[in-house]
Amino acid sequence: MGEFFDVDDGGPLRLELRSVDGRDFTLLRRVGYLTPEYDEPFVVPRDQEAFATDLASVPHLFTWLVPKSGEFLPAAVLHDALIHPGDYDGPRVERHEADRIFRVAMVHLGTGRVRAWLMWAAVTVGTLWASRDLRKRTQLVAFLGIITLVGTLATLDLLGVTSVMPWMGGPWPTELALGAAFAVAIPTVLSVGWGRYWRAGVIIGVSLALLLHVTAVLLLIYGLYLTLERLVSGPADADGVRVRDRRREHR
Structure with missing residues (x-):
């Protein structure tokens, strides 16, 4: 080292x-x-x-x-x-x-x-x-999109909203176990297309699949915060700094 x-x-x-x-x-x-x-x-x-x-x-x-x-x-x-x-x-x-x-x-x-x-x-x-390689960028977007779509559909199946994923059926403990298993298996298979970066593909894919629900909740909370902050403090400038209160102090 x-x-x-x-x-x-x-x-x-x-x-x-x-x-x-x-x-x-x-x-x-x-x-x-x-x-x-x-x-x-x-x-x-x-x-x-x-x-x-x-x-x-x-x-x-x-x-x-x-x-x-x-x-x-x-x-x-x-x-x-x-x-x-x-x-x-x-x-x-x-x-x-x-x-x-x-x-x-x-x-x-x-x-x-x-x-x-x-x-x-x-x-x-x-x-x-x-890398600005169109093939790599397209592959990356497709990889993340497929995992997000499958994870969303599996979640809807778990909640009883839809019945699309063939492995999502039976008692909820079985559904959770199978859902977790496929959350590992699907990204691992898809990561083969990453070539020498396949380990990174497995890590990112499995992390996204397992943390999809947490990420969705955090996105909702963060979006609510940004909306509230904009209403209270005003819009941010090009550097992401909210300067409305600062400008008021100098008037």
């Missing part, structure tokens, strides 16, 4: 950040990462023009599962740099390799393996989308 270190004095890592706008941060000290797989270390610079990070790029909806910061933070900062070749010094790596380094570095920092693989799978989805 690799090792993070302080580039300026060669000692243990000191991660010092300066907020740019509350969401993006720059480094006050350079971050170094050395791994036996490469002869040179990866070095993330400290000036704003060269590099800025948003820490862990986790949608607000899922911060209950994966927080924006934690023991994995140095790995998230490193990954943000590695996916942009001009933002760091050291060996050039492809984006899928940057994702793998991210996962390995998180585990070394003490992140639980389940969370590390979840976060790796999430950034792999970003890598597939960033």
